[in-house]
Amino acid sequence: MAWTDAAARTALEMIFKAAVASADPRIVLARHLPEPPAGGRVVVVGAGKSAAVMAAAVEDAWPEVKLSGLVVTRYGHGHPTRRIEVLEASHPVPDAAGAAAAERILAAVEGLTPRDLVLFLVSGGGSALTTLPAPGLTLDALMAVNRALLASGATINEMNCIRRHLSAFSGGRLALAAAPARVVTLAISDVPGDDPAAIASGPTVPDPTSFAEARALVAHYRMDLPAAVRAHLEKAADETPKPGDPRLGAVDYRFIATPRMALEAAAQAARGFGLTPLILGDALEGEARELGKTMAGIALSASAHGHPLPAPCLLLSGGETTVTIGAEGGGRGGRNSESLLGCAVALAGAPGIWALMGDTDGIDGSEDNAGALITPDSLARARAAGMDPRAVLGRHDSYSLFAKLGDLLVTGPTLTNVNDLRAVLVA
Structure with a gap:
């Protein structure tokens, strides 16, 4: 030639x-779906740049399954759905719409039983789109953190370690809110190594990192963070759930597309x-x-x-x-x-x-x-x-x-x- x-x-x-x-959810998602529960509820939630089209793919694959829920995606990344609500928020710098979406997702999975299924649809961008401050922090403070992270030179895994320890949503906290329901995560990976804890900062999986590691990264990259954020990291009062935590149950995490x-x-x-x-x-x-x-x-x-x-x-x-x-x-x-x-x-x-x-x-x-x-x-x-x-x-x-x-x-x-x-x- x-x-x-x-x-x-x-x-x-x-x-x-x-x-x-090869990573289009409309083509690849259906084959990874679990069996719907017999008699239980199906709640579909999600976050990421692909969340809306992933939700539409679930609806197409399960036309007869009774389901409800909501997902949040980046502005301009919406896609028509029939039963699952689609919200939009800011990325890469978070906004109030994303914080409100994270609160609504947590509320949607509360009060479930072991017979119910929570299907979490996650893709790149999920961290910024569900930036919900930990108690004592504000959205403005986390927005300042996000700007510092993006300018720091830190890797995506390092950024997510810090984010998980400032969040009320990430680092396994969504799975805690959904317990004792079964949680199945369908993921499109956008992180090196396909680490579930790093994708959208791991809302449904245990967090292997600690407050001490987050503080060390802040020091290493000399990040200028708000005083309230530094105090929160130093206090380390509410550690994320770790591997083996019985509250999370068995982790069912399925990759539908990877680099x-x-x-x-x-x-x-x-x-x-x-x-x-x-x-x-x-x-x-x-x-x-x-x-x-x-x-x-x-x-x-x-x-x-x-x-x-x-x-x-x-x-x-x-x-x-x-x-x-x-x-x-x-x-x-x-x-x-x-x-x-x-x-x-x-x-x-x-x-x-x-x-x-x-x-x-x-x-x-x-x-x-x-x-x-x-x-x-x-x-x-x-x-x-x-x-x-x-x-x-x-x-x-x-x-x-x-x-x-x-x-x-x-x-x-x-x-x-x-x-x-x-x-x-x-x-």
């Missing part, structure tokens, strides 16, 4: 779409274009621009030496990187566009290499794009447009560069989320 810019763009976009489709599944779907699509895929990992973390640089180095090795595999090939990775913003602040751009610009700078215009990096939920950070694409002449086109790619990278303004080049990947909300997908095509 003759690899032109147009052919490479088409292939990369189709591969990205295949990964997203690894999406990467496998992307690899299969790559083979259809005559590319040999190599999955470098589904849980790669670190500074976004540095991971982009690393993927560029592997691509250059494949192009020049045929290692770790010969061209034509596709290098794939998943996971969630971080962007650490310095005191000078930053421009516009999410972790995928920043990682991609770091990759482009490292490639330095090498011929025969194209790349796409995007968030499978369709939203890269807080912008309107899923990510972006690069071609061998991206840097030259940027300079011709009066932009210095290295300077743009230094001020975290990758969105502006790719917007000027017309190389943003814009999908709109995909209503699923299995984290980031990075694909580098070496011809």
Whole structure:
């Protein structure tokens, strides 16, 4: 196959779409449902960017089952449902609507019996969408914490450790509220390693972390947190339920989509274009621009030496990187566009290499794009447009560069989320 810019763009976009489709709840959820209870109630609750479409998938799979409940999703991520109420709230910075939704979800699962079933539908974004302050804290304080977390450089698992110890909803507290009902969680994973305690901060599973660990992370990243939050962490009066806590009962946690599944779907699509895929990992973390640089180095090795595999090939990775913003602040751009610009700078215009990096939920950070694409002449086109790619990278303004080049990947909300997908095509 003759690899032109147009052919490479088409292939990369189709591969990205295949990964997203593999995590579509309308396709994959039904096979993971438990048997409905005989004679008991079914209460469906949920939180995350995919919560509304997951609720609709439950309704379609159980047309004759009597059920009720509500889910909360991000503004603009709603989906029509018939029996399950859909609420919307803010993400990534929480708001009062999310706190109210968390309170209503807790109320919906109270007073149940062992004959009843609580079906919890969880996906990425659930933490921010159910930010319910622990006693003695305010929503304003948790909003300040969330901003500090997003700017800290902490990993998603580290962020969720802190969130769980400031919440009245996360860290197993939803499962405690639902006891003694049976709780089954259907999850779309967006975290490295698919740790149930990290997905939406684990509302239905035991919390293996402690207040002491949360305090250590705050100190390590030198987070400037409100005094009331620091006092709450120091007091450590209401520890989350730990593994083995009898109040939670047997944990039934089922993954319906994960980053690894999406990467496998992307690899299969790559083979259809005559590319040999190599999955470098589904849980790669670190500074976004540095991971982009690393993927560029592997691509250059494949192009020049045929290692770790010969061209034509596709290098794939998943996971969630971080962007650490310095005191000078930053421009516009999410972790995928920043990682991609770091990759482009490292490639330095090498011929025969194209790349796409995007968030499978369709939203890269807080912008309107899923990510972006690069071609061998991206840097030259940027300079011709009066932009210095290295300077743009230094001020975290990758969105502006790719917007000027017309190389943003814009999908709109995909209503699923299995984290980031990075694909580098070496011809």
